[in-house]
Amino acid sequence: MLKWPIRRRIIALLLVVAFITIALGMTSKLFKSDEIEKVAKQLLNDMNIAYLNGDEELLKEQYDVDTLYGKWAFEYALKKMEYIKTWSEKQGIEYTDIKSDYKFTKVSGSDQAFDLTVKSIDQYDYKYKDGDTVANSYSIAVYHYMRIEMKKDKWVITKDWFSDPMSDSLGIEEEKKPEIKEYINTYQYDNYKLEGRRKDAVKYADKYSSALINNSYNDKYRNYNPVGGDCANFASQVLHEGGGFKKNSVWNYDKGGSLAWIKAYNLTHYLLNSGRGSRIAVGGYESVYQAAYKLQPGDIVAYEEKGDIKHVSVITGYDSKGYPLVNCHNVDRHRVPWDLGWNREGIKYWFVRVHY
Structure with missing residues (x-):
């Protein structure tokens, strides 16, 4: 038979644990896969907007650049944005839209951090600047192996390994000649x-x-x-x-x-x-x-x-x-x-x- 002071201490401890559990339940949310997919889609769509408008600040907002992998991912995406701008100048075109369809093959993680594998079909619409009104488009399939995390009440990309032909093409400046x-x-x-x-x-x-x-x-x-x-x-x-x-x-x-x-x-x-x-x-x-x-x-x-x-x-x-x-x-x-x-x-x- 427990003495009353000891019982009282145990009851008090259980109450504290209960209150902590309730508090955590109020501040934390268990996200479902479809909710995480929506978050990832929004991050990737905002990146498209940044690419289209050459908006470096908007692009940076999608990443946690205070982490090493997040910084690398941002720098890689920034090279892609610079290439899009330079190639369009070489070609004499302007991009009018970038839109994507996504297929998620993997979503795993906890309520604050998730790993995703995403196939993104990215369609680029463009027209020539010389008055040509005909719309052109092409599509590229990009596979993202990414990690997103909730930091400071905001979802950000902390890792994104993706293969994109426009992120590692150097030397294009030499092709930006008026005669071409x-x-x-x-x-x-x-x-x-x-x-x-x-x-x-x-x-x-x-x-x-x-x-x-x-x-x-x-x-x-x-x-x-x-x-x-x-x-x-x-x-x-x-x-x-x-x-x-x-x-x-x-x-x-x-x-x-x-x-x-x-x-x-x-x-x-x-x-x-x-x-x-x-x-x-x-x-x-x-x-x-x-x-x-x-x-x-x-x-x-x-x-x-x-x-x-x-x-x-x-x-x-x-x-x-x-x-x-x-x-x-x-x-x-x-x-x-x-x-x-x-x-x-x-x-x-x-x-x-x-x-x-």
Whole structure:
């Protein structure tokens, strides 16, 4: 039998614990996944507004820059914003809107901090500044591996690892020349009549670009992104499934794909050496941008960096000024201007005519 003073102390302690529990319950909230998704969407949408308007302060507000990863994420996003501005000046365009659709594949955490994996389909709308009223748009799929936390009664991003082609493209300042912009803006564009195997190749490229909200990779084929990249595999699929090119002993998908099927360097040289393709031009942006207008839907653009072809994309159409657009995997693009995201110093472009 407990003595009364001891019982009184225990009761008092239990009352204190109860009051603390009630107080915490009043000041804390257990958030549901759909509520966290709304928070993440708002943060990402505010980032789009900042990108569109070049608003560095608004962009900074989305991050906790007092943490190391939060600071790194902000600096990476700031590079993207600067690139958007510089590329638009080079091109002679203005962006009119950036809008995104989101697919959340992971949401986990506590009531104050959450980790999220998000596929964001970002659509960029633009028009040329010379009075052209035609609206243009392109889409890029960006995967965010992010962490958001409640700090000072506000949700902020404390980590965001994402792959975006516009965050690491340096050297574009060299391409901002009046003669380049004038050529792009005054080019006399003739509508290209798309038909036959080229038409089928483009149809396949659009269906499986994975840069639209309702399309994805073709699950008949392995996704090579985790082991170096899926760009050549995708281009080979376009040529075979859409364009009707038959596999052979060098170029095939048997047992997971030959080097000529899955490697950008090997695919480019296979096309050139086999007679299935021929070279239109090779060189830096300033030396080849005019030759780009010779590219036809279904042709290939390869991107060389430090002596190695590291990426390939497929021409799928043109914008209102006849500027060629591409589809590709990693980073997944749908009808994106052919050089966007590839303006780093030292890049060489290979334009390959495919003989359908």
